[in-house]
Amino acid sequence: MSMTVMTKKRNEQGHLMIGEVDAVRLAAQYHTPLYAYDVSHIREKARAFKQAFERTGIAYQVAYASKAFSCTAMVQLAQEEGLSLDVVSGGELYTARQAGFPMEKVHFNGNNKSRQEISEALTAGIGCFVVDNFQELEMLSEESRRLDSAPAILLRVTPGVEASTHDYISTGGEDSKFGFDLHNGQAQKAVEQALAIPSLKLLGLHFHIGSQLFETSALVQALATLYRYLGYWRDTYRFVPEVINVGGGFGISYTRFDQPLRPETFVETIIQAIRAESDRHHIPVPQVWIEPGRAIVGEAGTTLYTIGSQKKIENVRHYVSVDGGMTDNIRPALYGAHYDAELANRTKQQDEKTYAIAGKACESGDMLIYDLSLPAVKSGDLLAVFSTGAYGYSMASNYNRLPRPPVVFVENNEHKLVVERESYADLVRNDRSLYA
Ligand SMILES: *Cc1c(COP(=O)(O)O)cnc(C)c1O
Numbered sequence: 001m002s003m004t005v006m007t008k009k010r011n012e013q014g015h016l017m018i019g020e021v022d023a024v025r026l027a028a029q030y031h032t033p034l035y036a037y038d039v040s041h042i043r044e045k046a047r048a049f050k051q052a053f054e055r056t057g058i059a060y061q062v063a064y065a066s067k068a069f070s071c072t073a074m075v076q077l078a079q080e081e082g083l084s085l086d087v088v089s090g091g092e093l094y095t096a097r098q099a100g101f102p103m104e105k106v107h108f109n110g111n112n113k114s115r116q117e118i119s120e121a122l123t124a125g126i127g128c129f130v131v132d133n134f135q136e137l138e139m140l141s142e143e144s145r146r147l148d149s150a151p152a153i154l155l156r157v158t159p160g161v162e163a164s165t166h167d168y169i170s171t172g173g174e175d176s177k178f179g180f181d182l183h184n185g186q187a188q189k190a191v192e193q194a195l196a197i198p199s200l201k202l203l204g205l206h207f208h209i210g211s212q213l214f215e216t217s218a219l220v221q222a223l224a225t226l227y228r229y230l231g232y233w234r235d236t237y238r239f240v241p242e243v244i245n246v247g248g249g250f251g252i253s254y255t256r257f258d259q260p261l262r263p264e265t266f267v268e269t270i271i272q273a274i275r276a277e278s279d280r281h282h283i284p285v286p287q288v289w290i291e292p293g294r295a296i297v298g299e300a301g302t303t304l305y306t307i308g309s310q311k312k313i314e315n316v317r318h319y320v321s322v323d324g325g326m327t328d329n330i331r332p333a334l335y336g337a338h339y340d341a342e343l344a345n346r347t348k349q350q351d352e353k354t355y356a357i358a359g360k361a362c363e364s365g366d367m368l369i370y371d372l373s374l375p376a377v378k379s380g381d382l383l384a385v386f387s388t389g390a391y392g393y394s395m396a397s398n399y400n401r402l403p404r405p406p407v408v409f410v411e412n413n414e415h416k417l418v419v420e421r422e423s424y425a426d427l428v429r430n431d432r433s434l435y436a
Pocket residue numbers: 065067068109208210211212247248249250291292293294295390
């Protein structure tokens with residue numbers, strides 16, 4: 001049994017507990033598949049990052065990367081915890097506005113913001129744009145003049161540092177679709193241009209080197225690289241950054257093989273490196289911003305499924321199917337991501353067999369877990385897949401016209417539905433008849 005599974009709570013009946021509530025009860029009330037979040041876990045993570053900064057005495061912002069899991073209640077929770085908010089689209093911005101999130105604490109990321117999205121964000125009065133490329137710089141210059149606003153910006157740079165993570169989620173190297181390259185002079189050109197646009201306030205620099213980071217050396221290396229250029233830009237343009245944003249990507253535990261660093265370890269190492277580099281290059285210590293997504297919500301989420309059919313292929317594999325799959329969690333199919341799970345209704349029973357957990361979508365690649373030890377499973381058993389809080393619901397689809405599952409928040413013995421299950425009517429809502 002894995003570490004992830006061992007840290008979970010169970011009640012006397014041997015049922016898994018989520019936020020002090022019996023998972024079997026949650027499944028009975030809301031049906032499956034179901035995303036259930038332990039809200040206190042989200043609060044703990046948010047506070048761990050913030051408190052680590054508080055101890056350093058440095059001005060900071062912890063911006064929750066809402067693409068990991070965005071819905072009205074989650075944005076409201078981020079606000080309750082005093083987080084800033086990263087958005088990457090007009091839709092995430094709209095969600096933040098509907099939730100009543102303070103716009104001055106919203107940061108807009110992304111490599112292809114449309115003119116429409118830029119003008120919506122300017123009109124809303126967001127706190128900061130993280131500018132990714134020259135086209136965006138130009139559009140932002142035009143739109144800010146047109147709307148008579150003076151937005152703050154960070155420039156996203158690619159420091160040419162490879163984080164040791166999956167290719168699809170590594171973004172800091174030279175061959176990346178994101179950001180201005182430091183080494184080939186693009187970043188310098190962007191600084192020069194941004195400083196020359198009177199309607200823009202260049203606050204500082206941003207990088208995000210990748211996701212699911214398990215060590216700090218790539219971050220430290222990226223900072224050292226960035227500061228070499230900062231020293232030069234201070235001499236050449238008299239530009240010193242007020243803000244350095246080192247992005248997110250702090251790793252979490254999906255299975256027992258993942259041994260993540262604590263939030264405070266990341267924060268302390270980043271601050272130490274920034275202090276040392278600022279000192280070395282005679283640059284005042286800037287504000288430090290970070291953008292954790294999965295580290296805030298990932299481990300807090302559990303997906304509950306009901307087990308259905310089985311297919312045993314002698315000496316090959318024993319498939320067990322659940323009532324969801326790639327439509328509510330595409331990460332195994334997309335990145336080969338690994339998850340851990342247990343039978344939420346029978347946690348006390350000994351594991352007996354190794355199963356492959358399949359989804360119900362019409363794709364052979366729709367697998368959630370290839371090798372999972374469980375007690376002998378029966379249809380109707382409840383499977384809890386752990387650490388599904390990030391990039392599960394937010395990447396969900398209606399493939400095979402499966403309605404998206406609901407989301408329930410659980411805290412202090414109480415549970416609250418925060419996203420309703422989609423209905424069949426929802427599925428055809430935007431359809432138009434050939435004959436109407
Ligand atoms: C995706 C992303 C994040 C969050 O990544 P996590 O792995 O969820 O922490 C932060 N910043 C930027 C720019 C991103 O693209």
